[in-house]
Amino acid sequence: MASEKSYDVIVVGGGPGGTSAASFLAMKGRKVLLLEKEKFPRDKTCGDAISGKAVGVLAELGLKDALERAEHGDVCGVTFSSPDGKRAEIFFRKKEGEIEKGYVCRRLVYDNLLWNAAKNMVDARDGVEVMGLVRENGKVAGVKARAKGGEELVFKSNLVIGADGVSSVVAREIRGSDVDADHTCVAYRAYYSGVSQMNGTIEIHFVKSIMPGYFWIFPADGGLANVGLGMLMSDMKKKNVNLQKAMQEIITQNPLFKSRFASAQPASPLKGWSIPLGSKKRALHSDNVLLVGDAAGLVDPFSGEGMGNAMLSGKIAANVADEALLAGDFSSAFLSKYSELLWKEIGEELSLSYKMQRLARIEWLLNLVISKAASSERAREAIAGTFANEKAKKEYTSPLFYLRLLLS
Secondary structure, three states: EEEEEEEEEEOOOHHHHHHHHHHHOOOOOOOOOEEEEOOOOOOOOOOOOOOOHHHHHHHHOOOHHHHHHHEEEOOOOOOEEOOOOOEEEEEEOOOOEEEOOOOOOOOHOOOOOOHHHHOOOOOOEEEEEEEEEEEEEEEEEEEEEEOOOOOOOEEEEEEEOOOOOOOOOOHHHHHHOOHHHEEEEEEEEEEOOOOOOOOEEEEEEEEEEHOOOEEEEEOOOEEEEEEEEEEEEEHHHHHHOHHHHHHHHHHOOOOOOHHHHHOOOEEOOOOEEEEEEEEOOOOOEEOOOOEOHHHHOOOOOOOOOOHHHHHHHHHHHHHHHHHHHHOOOOOOOHHHHHHHHHHHHHHHHHHHHHHHHOOOOOHHHHHHHHHHHHHHHHHHHHHHHHOHHHHHHHHHHOOHHHHHHOOO
């Protein structure tokens, strides 16, 4: 087993959360090792939608122009459909005379962009799988890893940041297995070419057969569409839903989609994955360890978007890690500052999104809201506001919102 030099921080996982943490630490002059088990470029099963929050962190890393240059789909709004088949298009509000836009960027492209930027600043090694944590005198002191060729490696550091996803080795070692069916979503996704009637919006369809889950169509680059569906693990088990079969039935039999997919062809295999939702607070730190992204379980429980919170958590983890290095204090008590700062930043948003997720289980309410949005400009404006700020999102969870919607 080869032993290697020491680092200030080891980041495990080369996705958006890990590369953000590594890059921000490098910008502070820290010596960082970034490890990823797959070889880049590599795909990651995901909806690929990039939130405004993610774009904000990307801009801080100086990479927004790189995203603009990369292959991506531009998004100008959201299309909803209700269980009874009504459809409403809600476009993003104008900012400085221009409609704000969002992005859909395949993770094969997006993660590679972030990885290449990080490896210019840190010691970044792909094809190296972390097998567990190294402990000395009862404390975490690094990681044990294995290269693709089978070589076993040990890397030492004062701090380990676990950014290794939903099946995080780092998280499992500090808090055990934590799969809560009420706070975990199961999703399937495939890319399709030739889907008709794409209008530059992210499409979220509340289809009766998979309620209270939803079916999505997101416009990617080169005429591709990211097509998938998701459902809470507990609901899937309770209703005995086979999501792969359900997706095929939606595409081939549902009157809203049958004609749209008539000439469409799969451009990738259908792949499934689980998504740890931020509707449950999980342990985010221990002595010498911080968790970010899916390893921390920070995915928005309403939208299913996780990259924004992953990148934000990476940034906050980097700041706290830097403070810990300055103080020479890597105790759980000192690192608890990370959990406090992160929950202060996203806790209320996640709580509101969880309330919205619960409201979306009420079929008649979805029918009402989407029907009203389809016929009323004022209703569309009210709903568009929920994408713009947290104050508007709070209103969305209030009974008064629905009364005003009825009267609009």
